[in-house]
Amino acid sequence: MVKVKLPPPQRNVNPQIQILPANTKLRRIFDPTRFNATPTGFRSYGPVSxxxxxxxNEPTEDPERRIIYAGFSLxxxxxxxxxxxxxxxxxxxxxxxxxxxxELKLLDLRGKAAMGAGTVTAISAITQREITQAWGRYFYEHIELYDRVDGLIFSGAHNGEDAIALYERVESTINSSKVKVIDLGSETLKSTILKIAEEHGFDVET
Structure with missing residues (x-):
């Protein structure tokens, strides 16, 4: 098993930056009954994810640091x-x-780009949140190494698709972006969700 070490990096870093153009479509699932979640709301309570x-290091309200997670695909x-x-x-x-x-500027943690950032690809899949969150703080704080990035792009732990974490630095942009909200239980999404469930081996509660 690959060992994911705590920061700081033990080698010189060569960060890779991924630019998301304006009008890029992001998707986000949220539960409005938890953490006062809204379509574009950045979460101040943490760390949890x-x-x-x-x-x-312990979950609490932190109004100065807020985060939101998203992806490209449902x-x-x-x-x-x-x-x-x-x-x-x-x-x-x-x-x-x-x-x-x-456009957004993201630090790339996918594939060998994770090594360029000073860690390893496994950071996006391990369960030790104290390690991944320490790196989240490190990337955010050390702008002399990673520039003032808007967030991170990484491989989702479950199916490897690209996922995104955005810092509050881009909150005003997200809040002013065009947003469409759909009930996940909408009839228009039913067949797509059933197909995704089949592909991933998930059950669907009805």
């Missing part, structure tokens, strides 16, 4: 959101489609 960069979002339980339950769950108002 993989690359949360909140200042504290299958990525479903795998990331429901993957641990392998059951898709669409009750009260929403899908936000966000059309970026400007």
């Amino acid at each position: 993989r690359f949360d960069h909140h200042s504290s 299958s990525c979002c479903i795998a990331e959101y429901f993957g641990d339980g392998e059951i898709i339950n669409v009750e009260n769950i929403k899908l936000a489609i966000i059309y970026l108002g400007r």
Whole structure:
């Protein structure tokens, strides 16, 4: 098993930057009954998820550091959101489609680019959140190494599709972007969700 070490990097870094053009379509699944989630809301409570960069090691409100996760495809979002339980339950769950108002600059953690960032690709899949969150803080804080990136692009732990974490640096852009919200239980999404469930071996609660 590959060992993912805590930061700082033990070698010289050569960060790879991925540019997302304006009007890129991002998707995000959210539950409006948790963490006061909204279609474009950045979460100030943390750290709880993989690359949360909140200042504290223990989950708490951190109004200075906020984060939002998204993907390009519905299958990525479903795998990331429901993957641990392998059951898709669409009750009260929403899908936000966000059309970026400007280009974004992301630190690439996919494939060999993760090594260029000073870590390894496995950082996107390990369960040790104390390690991944430490790296999330490190990437955010060390602009002399990684520039003032808007967030991270990485391979989703469940199906390997591209996933994104965005820092509050880009919050005003996301909040001013064009957004469409759909109930995940909408009839228009039913066949797509059933196909994704079949491809991933997930059950769907009805």
